[in-house]
Amino acid sequence: MNTTTQINSVDDFRRQSDLDFILSARIGLLVQILGWLLIVILTGFYSKQPLLTLQLSWLIIVISLLRFTHIALHQYFYASSSRIWMATHYFLLLLQALFWSGFYVYQINLDALSPALLASILMLAVDSNGAIFSMRSKLVMTQIYLVLMLLPAAAMSFGQDNLQFLAYLLIAYWMYLLAFALRCHKHYILNHSFQLSLMKNKQDIDSKDKIDSLTKIYNRHYFEDCFEYQWQLAIRNSTEIALLMIDIDHFKTINEAHGQEFGDQCLVHIADVIRQSAKRQTDMVIRYAGEEFVLILPDTEQAAALKLAEVIRHNLEFEEFQCGDDSHTITASIGVGVVQPKQFSSPTLLLQIAEMALFQAKIHGRNRVELG
Numbered sequence: 001m002n003t004t005t006q007i008n009s010v011d012d013f014r015r016q017s018d019l020d021f022i023l024s025a026r027i028g029l030l031v032q033i034l035g036w037l038l039i040v041i042l043t044g045f046y047s048k049q050p051l052l053t054l055q056l057s058w059l060i061i062v063i064s065l066l067r068f069t070h071i072a073l074h075q076y077f078y079a080s081s082s083r084i085w086m087a088t089h090y091f092l093l094l095l096q097a098l099f100w101s102g103f104y105v106y107q108i109n110l111d112a113l114s115p116a117l118l119a120s121i122l123m124l125a126v127d128s129n130g131a132i133f134s135m136r137s138k139l140v141m142t143q144i145y146l147v148l149m150l151l152p153a154a155a156m157s158f159g160q161d162n163l164q165f166l167a168y169l170l171i172a173y174w175m176y177l178l179a180f181a182l183r184c185h186k187h188y189i190l191n192h193s194f195q196l197s198l199m200k201n202k203q204d205i206d207s208k209d210k211i212d213s214l215t216k217i218y219n220r221h222y223f224e225d226c227f228e229y230q231w232q233l234a235i236r237n238s239t240e241i242a243l244l245m246i247d248i249d250h251f252k253t254i255n256e257a258h259g260q261e262f263g264d265q266c267l268v269h270i271a272d273v274i275r276q277s278a279k280r281q282t283d284m285v286i287r288y289a290g291e292e293f294v295l296i297l298p299d300t301e302q303a304a305a306l307k308l309a310e311v312i313r314h315n316l317e318f319e320e321f322q323c324g325d326d327s328h329t330i331t332a333s334i335g336v337g338v339v340q341p342k343q344f345s346s347p348t349l350l351l352q353i354a355e356m357a358l359f360q361a362k363i364h365g366r367n368r369v370e371l372g
């Protein structure tokens with residue numbers, strides 16, 4: 001089960017803090033059941049009040065089972081109804097807090113110094129302390145939980161002459177827990193903001209490493225990384241791999257006639273045309289050099305590669321490029337190489353074949369496709 005979502009937005013953060021809140025409640029559930037068993041057995045509460053022990057045991061078991069089921073099913077239902085799911089979680093959690101403070105209040109009215117009362121104070125202290133960490137993702141909920149756990153106990157102790165010291169101790173403890181809760185929550189937020197900024201930096205670096213800033217297609221650096229990989233994949237699968245080397249004709253003249261900005265927009269348009277013409281998910285469009293593009297076509301035969309090269313050449317020529325009032329007809333020469341890579345061969349081979357074919361296309365008059 002994946003408990004960590006990638007945090008890119010406020011919604012992602014809310015989802016992650018909900019999940020942290022839900023999942024960290026699991027240990028608390030065990031503590032509650034164990035704590036209850038120890039209290040009723042070790043303090044003799046069961047022998048004094050067997051019927052009440054059974055009734056309360058049922059109650060705590062039912063609440064714990066409901067909470068356990070709710071936590072276990074979160075992966076199926078949380079996504080579709082996150083608010084209702086969290087509201088139910090809070091409700092069951094607060095019910096459990098009320099169980100413990102109710103038990104304390106009942107004890108104090110029955111016998112102010114019974115062993116079960118002292119044990120339940122210990123339980124309130126242990127559980128509240130554990131809650132600070134497990135609920136660190138939701139500060140308001142932690143505070144409500146502490147109020148329900150400790151306020152009734154403090155108020156009732158205050159009302160008993162011989163237990164007023166306990167009321168002061170509980171209030172002091174409560175203050176300490178509030179400060180501790182604030183600190184834990186602050187750390188939680190800081191940790192996530194740190195992760196978020198790390199992830200953003202990584203995404204920036206990744207995209208700078210791969211993507212050409214002008215045309216937003218893959219850059220040569222990425223091409224060098226992935227061409228070798230595609231080559232090895234083709235060897236492994238015994239498939240052909242095609243490479244189209246596309247060079248824009250007389251681009252220098254375009255720059256000189258219309259200016260650098262027009263030339264830049266022209267390159268963006270060319271990248272779009274190539275990207276739209278190559279429709280397979282596995283096809284890779286790369287800006288190889290200034291006005292030179294490469295298209296890698298994994299698992300593609302010669303006839304299909306030639307057909308696609310012709311489509312690109314045609315689309316470039318017949319969609320006249322327009323930028324403001326200026327327009328220009330773009331033509332490209334395309335060299336096509338297709339090979340079935342053999343063990344221990346180098347991908348440079350395919351690159352050389354396509355480059356030679358491109359050279360042929362240029363010397364045979366440009367605006368044409370040649371096979372290497």
Ligand SMILES: Nc1nc2c(ncn2[C@@H]2O[C@H](COP(=O)(O)OP(=O)(O)OP(=O)(O)O)[C@@H](O)[C@H]2O)c(=O)[nH]1
Nearest residue numbers: 247248249250251252253255260261263264290291
């Ligand atoms: N606007 C713009 N021009 C670029 C960019 N990168 C390269 N160029 C220009 O592309 C032109 C390439 O010129 P050449 O290599 O002589 O090729 P060509 O003029 O296209 O001629 P042929 O390829 O022989 O048809 C140069 O003038 C470069 O300045 C760019 O990012 N933006």
